[in-house]
Amino acid sequence: MNEIKLIIADDHELFRNGLVEILKKHDDIKIVKSVADGFELMNVIKEEVDADIVLLDLTMPKMDGFEVLKELKDLNAKIKPIVISMHTVGNYIAKCARMGAYSYLLKNTDESELIFAIRTVYKGKKYFSAEISEKMINFMSAQSVSDNVLSKKETEVLGLISKGLTTKEIAAKLFVSSRTIETHRTNILKKLEVKNTAELIKKATEINLI
Amino acid sequence: MNEIKLIIADDHELFRNGLVEILKKHDDIKIVKSVADGFELMNVIKEEVDADIVLLDLTMPKMDGFEVLKELKDLNAKIKPIVISMHTVGNYIAKCARMGAYSYLLKNTDESELIFAIRTVYKGKKYFSAEISEKMINFMSAQSVSDNVLSKKETEVLGLISKGLTTKEIAAKLFVSSRTIETHRTNILKKLEVKNTAELIKKATEINLI
DNA sequence: AACGGCATCCGTATAAATACGGATACAAAT
DNA sequence: ATTTGTATCCGTATTTATACGGATGCCGTT
The missing domain is CATH 1.10.10.10 (Winged helix-like DNA-binding domain superfamily/Winged helix DNA-binding domain)
Structure with missing residues (x-):
């Protein structure tokens, strides 16, 4: 069985630890690193680790999630970013989609959806739930009014x-x-x-x- | 019960008639007009009818679906366009989403999904299926490679x-x-x-x- | 009938962008 | 080791874009 190697990037320790607890219950998923900001994350990615997926918070000190996505795209990195955000703003979602995120999850996503997203992304497919897609589409057409x-x-x-x-x-x-x-x-x-x-x-x- | 009044715009007579046959089985849906190109459609919309929804083909003579969407947006029309296309190109889907389409269906969509889409849109909600959303998201991030x-x-x-x-x-x-x-x-x-x-x-x- | 927004045209002047041409140093790739 | 691409700089000249100013006729709203 292939192990899914992933990195967690989030500036809230509690949330990070919560994720670890949830994910360690799943044998096919292994957390190889846990970082608190985008800068640290990029260092980790550039050097050592070969991970499959990074669970990426958008709001982080030093270097936020958007900048990370941009960097990853520039580097043509093979690590697949799953954005985990607490914002449902269509703007954020569309931006992430454009910048190459493989998934966009909310922080209140339940465990099963998280796991499903991770496995889906690991297979190289993108995962955007119906609600998230809807938000994004609404945003995309929104500006037209003005x-x-x-x-x-x-x-x-x-x-x-x-x-x-x-x-x-x-x-x-x-x-x-x-x-x-x-x-x-x-x-x-x-x-x-x-x-x-x-x-x-x-x-x-x-x-x-x- | 509120009747959903809709217009069909498609240059293929057979397809138009097929739609009519399918839709007439549903009591809550009423076809108020059927046109063969975008120009004719815009005339109908500007003058007479107040319809709720237009089933809009993308490839039509004189004035294609994209132009129609643009016009509708410019006019701030209250009619809600559902695009029905045979193309699954992400480009088309994203374009329609941006231009204010309420739904994007493929021509091989089955009856139940079509009806569901119509009813959903009638309520003012957009409907983009998972597959369609996926195509669009892939397109949005696609260019990054190059x-x-x-x-x-x-x-x-x-x-x-x-x-x-x-x-x-x-x-x-x-x-x-x-x-x-x-x-x-x-x-x-x-x-x-x-x-x-x-x-x-x-x-x-x-x-x-x- | 008066007003505002639109589309149309003009003069003068400067600032900015583009089209050519050329050059060097360095790093990465072949 | 040679080539290729990048980043840096320069000259000359023309074309475009922008900043001011002003003007008229038309159309739709009030």
Whole structure:
């Protein structure tokens, strides 16, 4: 039988110990290390241990869970992160999903679901419960409400900007003067409260305008 | 008992009729209209009918499902779209979720799930099955693999660009010459095969670099 | 009828970005 | 040991974007 080697990363000792107690009851799971912050975790991962899974708390001192996920992705590490958080905010969930988390569990998840998640992830499959998925989907579509900020033309221009067209090209495409497009751009920047195109595009994607 | 009024939008007559046959067996569901493309659908929605739900095919002539979703969002319409697609591509699913779809079903969904989805959505809740959610999550994290394209410094610079910093500001922040940053920018543009900052930021968000 | 938001256009000016060209030092990979 | 990629720097020139200013006609709301 293959042993599942895992690391626990959480800044609350009590919670860490609780997890250990729960997990030690399962023969196929072995805790190889237990750390209190992201920085420590990364050191452990970079050096010694080859673990299969890390149970990762999001809120930790020094280096939080998001930073850890980013690092792991950058390093192309083979360790699979399971996020354990107390927040059900859709934002967090979507962020973790994007950043390569294999699962997102709440701290009040029951034992059986935790074990199921661990085993599922160990097999290389992701595990996001129905409730968690729902939260995330709701979040993903949420921002749309606030988008009456831009007029129809402005939205159109924004779309073309994001495709890499210059002011001149957009003007040609829409059969208007470059000055008009410049004015539109200025107004768009003001409305979205950004100072240049780069920030504009980022914000626009964030609030689902593109 | 409240009747659920729905519209069917699909360019395949056979499929449309099949849906009608299935749905007419359920007393709580009433089909108020059946259209063959997105354009027709939008006309129907804008004028006459007040329907609760539209069963929306993605691939339709004149105006596809994505465009319809966008329009509905722009109009702030109260009709709830259920996407019915034959594609399981994560890209499509994520896009629909972002664009406000209340559900994403496959064309081979069985009757009971279809009915369940309709009733769930009618209550104002979204319905994305476990398999569909999984596909989407996999997609969301997928791009990460291909991100060794940029070097560490380039990634850092890209991040600062996306925050709206100019070349000069970035140079100051990183204690290097503006020329260096300019070179980085040039290289980043080349690597991601885009021609300016706007397109760059869009692409970077698409492939999860930011 | 008056007002505000929108789309359209213009002038002047500076700041920023991109396109070419080139160079060196270092580390990692082959 | 040679090559490849990264990070660093520079020159010259053009193109784009942004910051100010101002203007008009139109449409929908009040």
